[in-house]
Amino acid sequence: DQQVKQNSPSLSVQEGRISILNCDYTNSMFDYFLWYKKYPAEGPTFLISISSIKDKNEDGRFTVFLNKSAKHLSLHIVPSQPGDSAVYFCAASPILGGSNYKLTFGKGTLLTVNP
Amino acid sequence: NAGVTQTPKFRILKIGQSMTLQCTQDMNHNYMYWYRQDPGMGLKLIYYSVGAGITDKGEVPNGYNVSRSTTEDFPLRLELAAPSQTSVYFCASSLGAGELFFGEGSRLTVL
Numbered sequence: 096d097q098q099v100k101q102n103s104p105s106l107s108v109q110e111g112r113i114s115i116l117n118c119d120y121t122n123s124m125f126d127y128f129l130w131y132k133k134y135p136a137e138g139p140t141f142l143i144s145i146s147s148i149k150d151k152n153e154d155g156r157f158t159v160f161l162n163k164s165a166k167h168l169s170l171h172i173v174p175s176q177p178g179d180s181a182v183y184f185c186a187a188s189p190i191l192g193g194s195n196y197k198l199t200f201g202k203g204t205l206l207t208v209n210p
Numbered sequence: 211n212a213g214v215t216q217t218p219k220f221r222i223l224k225i226g227q228s229m230t231l232q233c234t235q236d237m238n239h240n241y242m243y244w245y246r247q248d249p250g251m252g253l254k255l256i257y258y259s260v261g262a263g264i265t266d267k268g269e270v271p272n273g274y275n276v277s278r279s280t281t282e283d284f285p286l287r288l289e290l291a292a293p294s295q296t297s298v299y300f301c302a303s304s305l306g307a308g309e310l311f312f313g314e315g316s317r318l319t320v321l
Contacts, residue, residue, distance in 0.1 A: 099252070129309070138214070138300050138312030139253070184252060197268070198310065200245075200252035 098122045099187050101201035109209055114172040116204050118185030121166065125187035129198065130159060130170050133182045142183070143170070175208045182206075212236050216301050216313035223291040223320045231286040231316050233301030239311070241304045242284040243268075244276065246297040247315075253300060259284055291320045 126147035131139035245253040255268030
């Protein structure tokens with residue numbers, strides 16, 4: 096049973112436009128969410144996170160939105176650049192019970208930004 | 211600053227062989243993890259450690275063992291390699307909640 100779902104295996108956008116990557120979760124105990132970016136032959140790198148007490152977190156071109164009632168989060172990249180082409184993983188963690196260090200990952204979305 | 215270093219980067223094993231994937235971090239992080247990533251899948255947690263001498267199972271621990279004798283090192287042992295263990299293995303570390311720092315990965319093929 097997938098607790099973190101990224102239903103779009105791939106996404107293609109034009110340079111300069113907005114990229115929107117989506118993520119859904121089923122576990123109500125999740126209250127901390129992260130996005131990681133992964134280039135081929137490299138390990139994932141942390142991009143941005145959001146706690147359940149917020150509905151938006153922004154860092155430069157990257158914004159993550161959280162809709163707790165819908166158990167949905169999205170990552171917006173504006174403007175998209177060719178260097179953003181990578182696999183993006185959504186991850187979630189429960190804070191309660193000291194388990195906040197165990198992340199559950201989605202399958203990832205391959206973003207391709209075309210020049 | 212090296213971060214998280216994994217060795218080897220590539221390895222081919224025969225069924226039934228054993229090997230150890232090495233992982234070391236120089237950030238003085240208490241928490242360390244081993245994940246595996248199969249094609250088209252997300253990362254699945256194999257084992258984790260919250261400090262030296264303390265380890266626990268993750269989601270897919272069968273066929274693996276770990277030890278954590280120092281803060282820096284967290285080796286992953288495969289005792290009897292099976293084709294189902296063909297995967298890319300990532301070691302990671304963190305201070306606690308949230309941001310994990312990953313190594314570059316170790317690609318293992320079992321034939």
